Amino acid sequence: MRNKAALVAAVLVLSLAAGYGVSKATGYWKTKGSKNPIKIQKGEFAGENDPGDIRGSYSFDDIDAAFGVPPQMMAAAFGLKGDNPGALQAKSLETTWGELEGGVEIGTDAVRLFTALWTGIPYDMEETTVLPEAAVEILETYNKIDAQKAVQLRISAVKLPNAAAGEELTDVTEDHEVPDRMVRGLTTFGDLQDWGVTEEMWLEEFGKPMGSKADDMKDWADETEIPMSEIKSAVQEMVDSGA
Amino acid sequence: MKTERWRRSIQIVFFVLIALIAVNHTLSESGASIPIPFLADASLHAVCPFGGVVTIHKLVTEGGFVQKIHESSLVLGIAVLVTAFLVGPAFCGWICPFGTFQEFVSKLGRKLLGKRFGKLIPKKLDRVLKYLRYAVLIWVVVMTAISGKLIFSDYDPYYALFQFWTGEVAITGFVALGIVLIMSLFVERPFCRYACPYGAFLGLTNLFRFMPIRRKASTCISCTKCDKACPMGIEVSNKTIIRDPSCISCLLCTSDAACPVSGTVELKVIPYKELKDA
Numbered sequence: 001m002r003n004k005a006a007l008v009a010a011v012l013v014l015s016l017a018a019g020y021g022v023s024k025a026t027g028y029w030k031t032k033g034s035k036n037p038i039k040i041q042k043g044e045f046a047g048e049n050d051p052g053d054i055r056g057s058y059s060f061d062d063i064d065a066a067f068g069v070p071p072q073m074m075a076a077a078f079g080l081k082g083d084n085p086g087a088l089q090a091k092s093l094e095t096t097w098g099e100l101e102g103g104v105e106i107g108t109d110a111v112r113l114f115t116a117l118w119t120g121i122p123y124d125m126e127e128t129t130v131l132p133e134a135a136v137e138i139l140e141t142y143n144k145i146d147a148q149k150a151v152q153l154r155i156s157a158v159k160l161p162n163a164a165a166g167e168e169l170t171d172v173t174e175d176h177e178v179p180d181r182m183v184r185g186l187t188t189f190g191d192l193q194d195w196g197v198t199e200e201m202w203l204e205e206f207g208k209p210m211g212s213k214a215d216d217m218k219d220w221a222d223e224t225e226i227p228m229s230e231i232k233s234a235v236q237e238m239v240d241s242g243a
Numbered sequence: 244m245k246t247e248r249w250r251r252s253i254q255i256v257f258f259v260l261i262a263l264i265a266v267n268h269t270l271s272e273s274g275a276s277i278p279i280p281f282l283a284d285a286s287l288h289a290v291c292p293f294g295g296v297v298t299i300h301k302l303v304t305e306g307g308f309v310q311k312i313h314e315s316s317l318v319l320g321i322a323v324l325v326t327a328f329l330v331g332p333a334f335c336g337w338i339c340p341f342g343t344f345q346e347f348v349s350k351l352g353r354k355l356l357g358k359r360f361g362k363l364i365p366k367k368l369d370r371v372l373k374y375l376r377y378a379v380l381i382w383v384v385v386m387t388a389i390s391g392k393l394i395f396s397d398y399d400p401y402y403a404l405f406q407f408w409t410g411e412v413a414i415t416g417f418v419a420l421g422i423v424l425i426m427s428l429f430v431e432r433p434f435c436r437y438a439c440p441y442g443a444f445l446g447l448t449n450l451f452r453f454m455p456i457r458r459k460a461s462t463c464i465s466c467t468k469c470d471k472a473c474p475m476g477i478e479v480s481n482k483t484i485i486r487d488p489s490c491i492s493c494l495l496c497t498s499d500a501a502c503p504v505s506g507t508v509e510l511k512v513i514p515y516k517e518l519k520d521a
């Protein structure tokens with residue numbers, strides 16, 4: 001090619017287009033995290049999802065799907081309110097609470113720590129990471145930590161400035177159970193069928209068939225690339241309307 | 244002038260595309276977004292090929308990506324590397340929106356300073372300072388590997404420029420952007436020359452790229468117009484094959500742009516015999 005400028009332009013555009021095209025065709029192209037944390041490689045917990053890999057962009061639903069921490073529990077622990085706690089992202093803590101008294105911050109690392117304590121999977125927290133008092137209370141109430149660990153965590157725990165958070169927490173901790181028929185990432189199609197969701201309802205809503213009885217919502221969301229928060233609210237409506 | 248028209252067109256397309264992606268990502272976080280074909284609501288990190296470089300360590304050792312980096316960064320990183328093996332770091336000269344931004348600001352600097360533009364930093368010092376970006380590259384790669392986080396984004400003026408409205412830019416990022424902005428009024432592409440880790444990485448391909456810039460000494464009339472045109476301060480007129488790691492393949496020195504003698508400075512596959520004699 002005599003026109004060298006055109007040649008350079010062609011090389012650039014073609015290789016970027018080829019990179020995109022090939023990776024898209026093979027399903028490798030992704031501009032968002034899979035929301036599947038990496039697995040622990042070695043030791044007693046090898047093969048378990050690593051709480052240390054939770055990203056700020058993970059929603060509480062994503063964390064629920066990967067670690068089984070109920071979103072409303074997480075929201076109560078961190079003093080967040082809203083109709084759809086599963087859609088809240090870990091990074092929203094930083095914007096909600098900013099810097100608290102004494103310069104401490106409640107952010108994504110606190111979510112990692114809470115998740116690690118909830119699941120019992122070890123995780124090296126950052127030195128500055130602290131939990132809200134409400135989170136410690138929840139962990140203790142649900143027997144996720146022993147009294148000694150609770151005392152230790154309470155030394156650095158912070159009281160969140162919003163009094164309302166405390167009220168919500170009382171509601172959650174009094175129940176001691178995840179509310180009945182609540183759609184979560186770990187809810188299976190078997191559960192949904194028991195709760196009255198039919199193949200027809202599902203097809204009408206999503207235009208794609210249901211998964212098999214043992215498949216959970218998170219797997220289906222990953223497969224269909226429909227955001228979990230969208231699936232969850234639509235399915236919750238189906239469940240509630242059938243109840 | 245046709246070379247410059249080609250280059251400018253590509254630069255503007257990518258500058259606008261990246262700006263759109265940045266805005267769209269912010270909109271998508273608040274629930275609204277313009278669907279950009281192919282990219283949906285990708286973040287700036289997801290379309291940064293340098294992410295593909297800094298994540299290599301984590302990918303090899305743990306099979307995952309560093310925070311905020313995804314498969315798309317790796318794909319783009321590989322595609323850009325392939326182009327660099329062929330025609331050198333043309334990504335810098337033709338695509339990188341931050342390179343384009345510095346060029347825009349430098350245009351203003353030229354207008355304001357006239358002939359004094361580009362004289363702020365003595366040549367000797369410029370040569371020494373150009374090694375700085377390798378120190379930055381090593382620091383970024385090592386620290387990212389240790390922390391698993393994108394540590395450079397807190398100091399990255401490019402990130403600050405395209406995310407200034409989000410509240411996610413660290414003060415150090417704004418300081419870096421301010422410094423680059425002011426320096427660009429005095430010298431061409433200061434960030435590319437002295438600090439960009441990705442430019443440093445891609446620049447290494449100049450040492451062995453398939454099609455380098457070649458000056459034919461036999462037809463050169465030593466007018467040094469190529470030297471004056473080079474935005475990276477390379478003295479093209481005293482070399483036969485440009486293997487300088489700071490070349491960005493902008494083609495501004497070539498006979499299609501600055502050099503007045505046809506066929507004297509060109510982007511060219513060098514025959515083996517010439518390579519040996521060079």
Ligand code: SF4
Binds near residue numbers: 334336435443
């Ligand atoms: S050196 Fe860096 S900032 Fe400059 S054009 Fe290349 S990638 Fe962009």
Ligand code: SF4
Binds near residue numbers: 475
């Ligand atoms: S040597 Fe030529 S192609 Fe390389 S940066 Fe300088 S002007 Fe651009």
